Amino acid sequence: MKKVTSDPPACTGNVLAMRDTLDILGGKWKLIILHYLTYRDSEINTFKKIERDIEGISSKVLSKELKDLELNKLVIREVQNTKPVSVKYSISEYGKSTETLILQIVNWGKKHRIKMIKETL
Amino acid sequence: MKKVTSDPPACTGNVLAMRDTLDILGGKWKLIILHYLTYRDSEINTFKKIERDIEGISSKVLSKELKDLELNKLVIREVQNTKPVSVKYSISEYGKSTETLILQIVNWGKKHRIKMIKETL
């Protein structure tokens, strides 16, 4: 007889899936970058522009994060044909699939902050 | 005239909200613990049981994570009146509010994995 009770202790499948997501979207900047690119999809987002707009990120970290995101097909990198070479980054169709997730994270954070404020009164 | 265009560059409010969420739920284990407690809410989840079920976590890390979660009212800690003292942890009502978020993360991870597999064919 096979066990037909609940899933195994830690629900391995779900845990793996969480880890996958965390690996790809985790860290301090990835979600912020994706969110930024999603909402500025109509603009030309060059490396410099992103670096300027996302407060506190260094060029080293930005380039690394963008590379990771590009590897996972979340972001598209295009070299522009301009005099001082410039590079344009944009969100991919697939990258847009993260937006509901991101909004959820944003909303939870906002609600949490409100709750905390209320409780401190 | 006030600017009525779009939000400021990095959408500061949203960025802060993301950071809040990441601070509270980020890291390697918090989501896994919350997910675990949510799905085992009908059981008595002692420290030992959790440690046994969540593969790979050490007692030091587990106790730290639980403390953090308790501080943020996501988890409830109750000392049991047993001979060798035992402690029961359970998800709070508030803690349950993370579940939709977690499911979203799980689902994104699963979809991503499927996508990756398809593309490697």
Add this chain to the structure above:
DNA sequence: CAGCATCCCGTGGGATACTG
């Protein structure tokens, strides 16, 4: 059993400077 004290290591990520 719960969980703290120690020790320790890898690495995410910051600062600065440099190159094509």
Add this chain to the structure above:
DNA sequence: CAGTATCCCACGGGATGCTG
């Protein structure tokens, strides 16, 4: 302008052992 090279540090988190 885009991106790399170094250097460096804080800290998340693992292993082991100890105590109430």
